[in-house]
Amino acid sequence: MDTMRDRFIATTADLLDHDPRLAVVLADISAAGFAPAAERHPDRVINVGIREQLLIGAAGGLALTGMRPIAHTFASFLVERPFEQVKLDLGHQGVGAVLVSASGSYDWPAGGRTHMAPGDVALLDTLPGWTVHVPGHPDEAEALLRHAAADGDGKVYLRLSGHQNAEALPVAPGRFLTVRQGTGGVVLAVGPMLDAVLAATEGLDVTVLYAATVRPFDAAGLRAALGGRADVVLVEPYLAGTSNNEAHDALADLPHRVLGLGVPREEHRHYGTVAEHLAAYGLDAPGLRERIAGYLG
Amino acid sequence: MTTAAITPQQSGRPGRAGHSERPEQSGFADLPRLMSLMTGAEKHTAAATSTLDALWVLYDRVLRVSPETLRDQDRDRFLLSKGHGPMAYYSVLAAKGFLSPHLLPSFGSYHSPLGHHPDRLLVPGAEIGSGSLGHGLPLAVGSALGLRAQGLTDPAVWVLIGDAEFDEGSNHEAVAFAGAAGLDRLHVVAIDNSSATHGWRGGIAARFETEGWSTATVDGRDHEALYAAYTAPHPGRPHAVVARVEPKNS
Numbered sequence: 001m002d003t004m005r006d007r008f009i010a011t012t013a014d015l016l017d018h019d020p021r022l023a024v025v026l027a028d029i030s031a032a033g034f035a036p037a038a039e040r041h042p043d044r045v046i047n048v049g050i051r052e053q054l055l056i057g058a059a060g061g062l063a064l065t066g067m068r069p070i071a072h073t074f075a076s077f078l079v080e081r082p083f084e085q086v087k088l089d090l091g092h093q094g095v096g097a098v099l100v101s102a103s104g105s106y107d108w109p110a111g112g113r114t115h116m117a118p119g120d121v122a123l124l125d126t127l128p129g130w131t132v133h134v135p136g137h138p139d140e141a142e143a144l145l146r147h148a149a150a151d152g153d154g155k156v157y158l159r160l161s162g163h164q165n166a167e168a169l170p171v172a173p174g175r176f177l178t179v180r181q182g183t184g185g186v187v188l189a190v191g192p193m194l195d196a197v198l199a200a201t202e203g204l205d206v207t208v209l210y211a212a213t214v215r216p217f218d219a220a221g222l223r224a225a226l227g228g229r230a231d232v233v234l235v236e237p238y239l240a241g242t243s244n245n246e247a248h249d250a251l252a253d254l255p256h257r258v259l260g261l262g263v264p265r266e267e268h269r270h271y272g273t274v275a276e277h278l279a280a281y282g283l284d285a286p287g288l289r290e291r292i293a294g295y296l297g
Numbered sequence: 298m299t300t301a302a303i304t305p306q307q308s309g310r311p312g313r314a315g316h317s318e319r320p321e322q323s324g325f326a327d328l329p330r331l332m333s334l335m336t337g338a339e340k341h342t343a344a345a346t347s348t349l350d351a352l353w354v355l356y357d358r359v360l361r362v363s364p365e366t367l368r369d370q371d372r373d374r375f376l377l378s379k380g381h382g383p384m385a386y387y388s389v390l391a392a393k394g395f396l397s398p399h400l401l402p403s404f405g406s407y408h409s410p411l412g413h414h415p416d417r418l419l420v421p422g423a424e425i426g427s428g429s430l431g432h433g434l435p436l437a438v439g440s441a442l443g444l445r446a447q448g449l450t451d452p453a454v455w456v457l458i459g460d461a462e463f464d465e466g467s468n469h470e471a472v473a474f475a476g477a478a479g480l481d482r483l484h485v486v487a488i489d490n491s492s493a494t495h496g497w498r499g500g501i502a503a504r505f506e507t508e509g510w511s512t513a514t515v516d517g518r519d520h521e522a523l524y525a526a527y528t529a530p531h532p533g534r535p536h537a538v539v540a541r542v543e544p545k546n547s
Contacts, residue, residue: 020447023442023443023446025439043442043445043446044446046442048470048474049473049474051470051473051474053431053435053466053467053470054435054438054467054470054471054474056435057432057434057435057436057438057439057467057471058435058436058438058439058442058474059439060435060436060439061435061436061437061438061439061440061441061442061443062439062440062442062443062446063439063443064424064425064436064439064440064443065370065439065440065443065444065447066370066443066447067443067446067447069439084429085432085435085467088426088429088432089432089435089436092416092426093417093425093426093436094417094418
């Protein structure tokens with residue numbers, strides 16, 4: 001199976017062929033994959049080199065002239081490093097862009113902390129108006145990318161990962177999907193967390209929701225899934241608790257409980273594999289089962 | 298960084314629609330009076346007016362943009378990156394009819410569109426919001442790329458920066474890339490009032506020249522010299538004009 005990043009490159013190349021408003025801005029990452037598209041569209045596939053402030057600034061400038069920019073690099077260098085550019089060169093100018101990241105929180109554990117961005121979604125939460133997609137499968141990534149590219153001048157963050165689920169779900173932007181129904185609480189799995197959540201909740205009487213879009217947060221979908229019990233576990237592939245406030249807001253008029261699971265805040269100074277890191281974070285199926293069953297049991 | 302010492306006048310609450318009353322166009326001699334509507338002083342420090350001549354010559358003789366063409370896709374674009382001390386900029390916009398001089402006394406007040414840093418969503422004629430330094434040049438690079446990608450090879454993109462603002466590393470990302478990409482519709486005006494803490498050994502222009510830009514360094518008070526530098530041909534290369542004025546703390 002291809003990766004989400006492979007699919008991003010192939011889909012964007014196709015979109016460039018059909019929508020003259022689109023332009024891709026790169027900072028060396030994935031530039032080789034975009035070489036054929038750059039040959040066809042030399043003015044709309046722009047590699048600024050390893051210059052991430054310019055990556056976002058140039059995207060803002062493109063948008064000021066009416067283009068729809070898609071800017072891409074690793075999450076660490078797309079959101080964290082040029083964060084003020086994201087705030088000012090897009091939001092404050094009143095223009096939009098599609099930011100497409102790769103590597104997420106733990107995709108390259110041997111690369112260490114410098115290439116891990118578990119705080120990206122939390123950072124974007126400090127800014128108004130961002131849509132945040134966290135697909136769990138290349139098919140979902142493609143659908144959400146096509147939606148984002150056509151989404152007017154919206155500010156859209158598409159968070160891609162090498163970690164993915166075995167099967168795609170028919171995601172629709174902004175709506176949670178019900179994957180399993182039960183009566184003993186709700187577990188919301190975000191993006192690549194779904195397979196582990198399904199394994200972890202096997203045999204438990206809980207509802208499992210799936211989110212490939214976390215901002216806006218589908219508060220109505222969460223409330224509709226509650227049944228008689230307003231106990232919610234969030235399982236996110238980035239900083240633990242990032243969506244806690246959204247869940248609390250959705251349930252503000254109810255007595256409720258929320259447990260936020262995800263990547264811990266503490267630096268984890270180990271290398272190794274994705275599987276080893278997920279186990280260490282308690283995000284593999286056994287770790288999730290213990291914590292979910294303990295909370296909802 | 299702070300703006301020059303000014304005392305904004307608090308006044309009434311004008312609406313934000315700067316075009317509601319068509320202002321008459323004014324000349325260079327009117328600019329001190331227009332600035333005084335914001336500063337409350339007839340005489341201004343060199344720092345407060347460091348951009349005044351450079352802005353005036355651009356808007357009066359070079360930029361192909363007017364209140365009537367402000368929405369045209371083939372207009373020239375001027376991006377004020379050095380958003381500190383925007384009184385000269387607002388005065389020029391008022392003199393050229395982009396905004397009503399009646400708005401100027403509201404400078405900095407709650408309902409005014411005119412902040413101590415410009416906001417493009419509030420100021421008629423402002424292409425970008427600025428204030429945090431080092432954002433205009435990258436935005437200008439993207440604007441030049443966007444126009445080129447749309448086949449609009451005629452409109453020019455101008456951005457005004459300051460010599461101290463040039464400290465910000467984002468400028469250097471943009472200068473190197475724009476030179477390599479040969480963005481020949483991109484133009485920089487660098488106002489040099491010797492305010493960079495560590496200076497620029499060898500001059501600011503050298504930073505642009507090294508990256509393949511065309512450059513000119515002129516007296517930033519000499520209108521003919523500014524005009525000549527602004528209109529010098531620079532085929533295939535972006536162009537930087539360093540406008541030297543009195544040192545900020547002289």
